Amino acid sequence: MRDRETQERYGPDVSRRSFLKGSGVAVAATAIATAAEEALAQDKKAASAASSSKAQDVELTINGEVHKLKLEPRVTLLDAIRNDCHLTGCKEVCTTKNCGACTVMIDGKAVYACTRLAIAEQGKKITTVEALSAGGKVDPVIPCFIKHDATQCGYCTPGFVVATRAFLNEHPKATLEEIQKGLGGNLCRCGTYDGVAKCALELAKGGA
Amino acid sequence: MAEERKFGWGPRKDNVLIGKSIQRIDGFEKVSGKAQYTADINTPGTLYAKLLTCTHAHAKLKKLDVEPAKKIPGVRAVYIFPAGDLKAEGAGEIFWDGTLIAAVAADRPEIAEDGVKAIIAEYEVLDHIVDEEDLKAAEAKGATKAVGKNAKGKVEDALKTAKHVHKGYYGVHTISHMCLEPHGTHCEWKADEVLDIHASTQNVSGLAGQFAGPLGIDAAKVLVTANFEGGGFGSKFAADEWGIAAAKMAKETGKPVKLMLDRATELKAAGTRPSGYIDVTLGADETGKIVAWDSHHWGSGGISGGSIPVGGIPYVFDFENRSRTATQLNCNVGPTRAWRAPPHPQLCILTHCAIDDLAMKMGKDSYDVFLTNLEQTAGTAAHLPETYKAEMEIAAKLIGWKEKWHPHGKDAGKGAVKRGLGMALHTWGGGAGGCACNVKIHADGSVESFVGSQDIGTGTRTVIAITLAETFGLPLTAIKVNLGSNQYPASAASGGSITVGGVSGAHRRAAQTALWKIFDLVAAKYKVDAGTLAAKEGSIVSGDKKVCTWKQASMLLGPMGLETKGEGPAEDGLTSSRVGGVQMADVSVDSETGIVRINKYVAVQDCGLIIDELTAKSQIYGAVIMGIAYALSEERVMDKKTGRYINADLQNYKLPRIGDIGEIVVNIYQPDSEYSRGVIGLGEPPVISPGAAISNAVANALGVRVPVVPLTPQRVLAALSKSKGGAA
Amino acid sequence: MSDELSQLPQAERCTNLLCKGLYLNVGQPPGKRVTGDGNFWCGKTQTIIGPDRNFVGDGECRHTGRSCYEGNT
């Protein structure tokens, strides 16, 4: 099982310290394994309950509204939101967890919708950019983006707005450095970062 | 009698809106996600199309069987591109990775994907050449072509007598446009054979004909809409073969078809900026004045040309004794398209890095060497030396050049991190593009304009609204701007920084024409001298006296209101062309990891009369950031072994993010002399200098030139290692 | 296409040859027309390869002998 090359590299353990020895592992492992065995006995039946690969009922709760869809398991959350729920604020750009144009919130956390399967996100509270200006209530992030002209072609912008909202929710008093770290998951090709940073900083100072 | 009625901008001090920082009027749509881009159009029944592309750099297609795709339930149409059409004349030869072979349209995107996978394509793989830098290897393969040579003065003699001579090699790799909204269209056939197209385009007025020809229909039956467009940067002027494919599949199926390029195909097939490399020798006299330039540059724009032309080298400057030669490499790489300020960014790198190294050799401050040679920029435009001089002073002050500058490689910092300053200059024509517009003043006083232009992120709508509102003395909210349709008066494509000049000039003319008619009507009705009238704050005034409200004046037009046309450009002073621009970079370089970070970046830019300072500054911020991208991280990596564009994804095609840009300081150089020049476009010029300015700053930090851009850790460390006598 | 071909007597550009410059010239007087940036495409195929599967370009598409050439006559 052990790779020969790895073993050869490793050599003898010469330390007296616990972080090198790993004492007591076996005990805990057994404890967990026992729990697992118990669970196994209870759930043997459920194990065979895998669903089919055919299109099936999928219910997504987006912006408080339930969307009843028929989707194959392989449909991404992004495709479902854009193509089936017709909420096109989030965009498809990279499909490789890099650009952030598809950012939505799931249970309040910013997430790349391209990295999720729609079928796996049932029962979650999904929030898209559309919710940030729904029902006559406009999230302060939106006018602040406009004020600092944090948009040019605008294609990356909704994803950036959602990321900014999610970020500020968790870091309401963020510094510029924190903003630059937190919002590094969104790409803009036109180069609107300066406006985004100013916007986030202003909202953080105002305690948004 | 008051002043003669001539088109023109008002006195600068009187402007209420023009020149101020005004939020873009379509900001809410864009920021809230309500803006509908082509990729967002999903009319009922829309089919989704996916592409089969060839992943060989050079091959012969031997077999293509699309029947298996057609058998998949949900697949509605399969289209074969010319490269996949084995029946055609000269068929089957593929010249670059990413060549489009077939498209599949299906009820759902995932089914279209299944269809693509079911297609059987067989190739005979042929020899390829994808190394754009290796001139000798390309020559050996017969893949080069001389594209120009010219000389003036006595170069050899001047180099012999020059006090300082520097010989250098510089380069810049190919990059992709990487539009975040990929190229693509949504095509739907309506009644009477009308083709309704949403296109991600910079060329709303110019697309109908491009679709009509290949489809064999009248251009009059093609509707083109682009209300919003997710980035073009020079690459979205054509209908493109994938546009034709969507239209044909829509016709075949009787359903709307949406075909947007996938990310890899967007990078490979939808436009790149050509590479450039140069061997150059230049010489200066004892004052630092450059007296001789001798260069040979080469690069590739793809298999059939499009490389950097011979003109333009040396960039901005021209020298008394100058010889230049250009060679094109025909490589198996995707074709080039215009990329923001073509090909100035490359020219700037190839020239201004050499000048900076000459300064290093002379032991002089780069600033002084650029300054000494400014008189040699007058060949482009007489006013440039003076503009550059003023801008250099401003930029130097903003970045602290005098306090921070140190000789190249000396006193750059104690530890591993070295700090340096660099600068570069640029120029661009810009000006006003062709534009026709209609301005409608309704009897209720509301104002509307119609123009077949587009907003590619530059703020076209806002510029039009400001122009009209300023002219009519109305608030911005009183203006409705209609653009993005070829059903409106034709306007030039948005390229070459000509849109703001084009639309503002034409709308000012239309608005002034309308206003003069209104003044005449008001003058007659209220018995005042029309020559004394002005439109201000929602009223028509005569001197300090309010004559009537705008609404009352509009009612004089009768129930049909008034419609005026505006055209341009014209020689009436509303617009002009040719700008300069100076940029300076303050960078830190980690000499142990090769990482370069921007501390501060200063961009000083002239551009005539500014309509909206907020969106104008955004253009400069954006251009600098794009510049930081190609200076430090982004490049197309062609794998020599497979011939493939191996980093055609956003993971390995590295673009800067919010933390990668340092502090950017934008300064618009706008004395009254600039205001009086009229409007000049701004999209391109500020993207030109960053490559050279940042490279020069790195050279200043290290005392070693990293010759090829982007300045990745690999190249920085290689240059350092070479300078210490190690392997390159 | 070879250099020799571009040395041949040249006609007007094929009417199907397109470049960016053509779309910037709306309403411009002839003296002010932008000539383009060297990036051409064929209006018929909408790529850089013409209907005859040869490359397009300023030189290549002035050659009246080319099977797909169309002059403005």
Place this chain on the structure above:
Amino acid sequence: MKNFEFASPQTEAEAVGLLQDHGGRTAVLAGGTDLVGLLQADLVAPERVVDVRQIQSMSGVRREADGLWVGALTTLDDVLASPLLKPYLSLVQVADAHHAIQIQSSGTLGGDLCHLPNCWYYRNGYGLLAMKDGESLVETGDNRYHAILGNSGPAKFVNASRFAPALIAWGAKVRIIGPAPEQVEVVPLEYFYISPKSANQGNTILKPGQLISHIWLPAIEPTHVSATYEVLQMEGLDWPLATASVTLDVEGGIVRAARVVLGHVAPTPWVSQEAASLLRNQMVTEDLANAVGAAAVSKATPLSNNEYKVQIAKTAVKRAVLKAVGQLEGGL
């Protein structure tokens, strides 16, 4: 993306059962940040995807007598928020260096450990070994991001896990469950990774139907210090050119024990005994750190185009050592 069945088990046992079917041609879905991209590119084409996020027992961090048991579903956000993990600075630093809240919210430790290589040949469909016509594409192709150590075999990619170096430097173990219903093994993380010798091998010891359920960390003592130094070209979301994690036991200014692990330099995380032995019984100084860095890469065998990574890896080790003892100054 090819089609697949989807299942969402509630327990570890249920997950193991679901993963066994289809001859083990199944995949574990957690945060999705790697898997869904792989599915979209058809690089992974399972017949069933098993979403393990509902399994309570695999979440959270628990203190036991012997150390910490960290659920494989622990996200980067959880790492940053966990008081129990806070003292393991080298780990926290990795979570913090992921400059994207979307990855921090979704990415899990288990997923990171199983992250498939970012090698562009692999990601373009040439397989982990990137062989074409019996020849390594990496060896003669563009290997700027590839291995400089442990690259004499057919595998030349670099291990993509960002947490593995830090975890290995702490002596972490992984608890693996499956494929048989009761099967559990606890394996030192450094033995978890393999450098595949043939095209049908993966880059870990995981057999079809197995998954990581937990990560074990030894209890920390006041004398333990640690640091990770990742060399990232970009400030924002990027993956490292090279990483070094060190864990030291320092008493009275003298290093009593040390582990030095490099990442992104070899097909597996790279434990450097050469570097560690130089540290033992020494006081950390800049000179010593330099020597440790040099020792760590002394056996490097760079490929045609990645010599520069040797310098970067050396620097990473040096700086990780200095950072662990609070002596790092400068560096970008």
